[in-house]
Amino acid sequence: MKKADIITLIIVAAVICGFAFIPGAWEWFNTTTKNHGLLMSFFKFAILGTFGEMLALRIREGLYIKKGFGLLPKMLIWGVLGVVIASAMTIFKTGTIALLDGGFHLDGKAVSWFSGGLSWGKFLVALCISVLMNTLFAPVFMTFHKITDIHIAETGGTLKGFFSQPLRIRETISKKINWDIQYGFVFAKTIPLFWYPAHTITFLLPPTLQVLFAAFLGVALGVILSIKK
Numbered sequence: 001m002k003k004a005d006i007i008t009l010i011i012v013a014a015v016i017c018g019f020a021f022i023p024g025a026w027e028w029f030n031t032t033t034k035n036h037g038l039l040m041s042f043f044k045f046a047i048l049g050t051f052g053e054m055l056a057l058r059i060r061e062g063l064y065i066k067k068g069f070g071l072l073p074k075m076l077i078w079g080v081l082g083v084v085i086a087s088a089m090t091i092f093k094t095g096t097i098a099l100l101d102g103g104f105h106l107d108g109k110a111v112s113w114f115s116g117g118l119s120w121g122k123f124l125v126a127l128c129i130s131v132l133m134n135t136l137f138a139p140v141f142m143t144f145h146k147i148t149d150i151h152i153a154e155t156g157g158t159l160k161g162f163f164s165q166p167l168r169i170r171e172t173i174s175k176k177i178n179w180d181i182q183y184g185f186v187f188a189k190t191i192p193l194f195w196y197p198a199h200t201i202t203f204l205l206p207p208t209l210q211v212l213f214a215a216f217l218g219v220a221l222g223v224i225l226s227i228k229k
Contacts, residue, residue, distance in 0.1 A: 004064055033208045038083050044215045045082025046075040052219035059223065070157030077148045078218075084141065086211045092133040093203065100128060118204065126203035127196075134195045139187055146182060147172045194221060 019025050033040045053074060054064045065071060093114075100110035113121030150172050155161030195217075202213050 002062075005058075008064065030208045033211070037211070038086055041082040041086035041211045042079040043082075044212055045085065045218070046079035048215040049078030049082065049218045050075045052221070052223070055219065055223055068153065068157040070152035070162070072159050073148075073152045073157065073162040076159070076162075077145070077152070081141070081145060082211070082215065085214060088133060088137050088141075089203075089210060089214070092129050092137070096129040096132050097125060100125065122204065123200070127200045129203050130196050130199035134191050134199060138191055138195060142186055143173070143177070143182070146177055150176050190221065194224070 019029065050071065054069075057066065057069065058064050097110045097114055100106050101108055109121065110125050113119060114125040116122060147167060147169055151165075151167055152162060155165055198217050198220075199214070202210050202217070205213055
């Protein structure tokens, strides 16, 4: 185990112990998440999403960060994406429940199931939300994230470099994304096999924990993809 691994473990353990043993820490977290949901989503994803990429790099190349990695740009992009994801979760929760109750004539059962305790009805609603969100929203989200990753790499991994050039979206989509991997693996395999069940669990959790768990899923997927590579 390298020195960097020990430091990482100490930091992770300190954060966990802080929430577990500091009086009022967990209550503060829940209250702040409830009152400032989008702002907290920014910071949750900025920290956990970037940490997931650092873990992936550690598994692939033996170090947590390297020249050109783009720590600050990645944190910025993950933070912005965190706000987008939190917004999408709210939109798809509300929209899916309305669709089930209205379009599929459940006549209020969907909202009753989803607001109640754990049940097969709640599981069904959570699964429907997950399937719709990951089918309609996730491919666009993943493609945009891939475009920003390429842009960060091509501009030296600095904030100045990131903002010095525009995102060449059309050129990146047509020439720089490997669609055999992006569609054949990321879309066709990780969405149904990982994201459908993972986000079903997410929507079964209390609202204050849903975005946090979604951010942790990004860490888990980064590790899984690195092991595959």
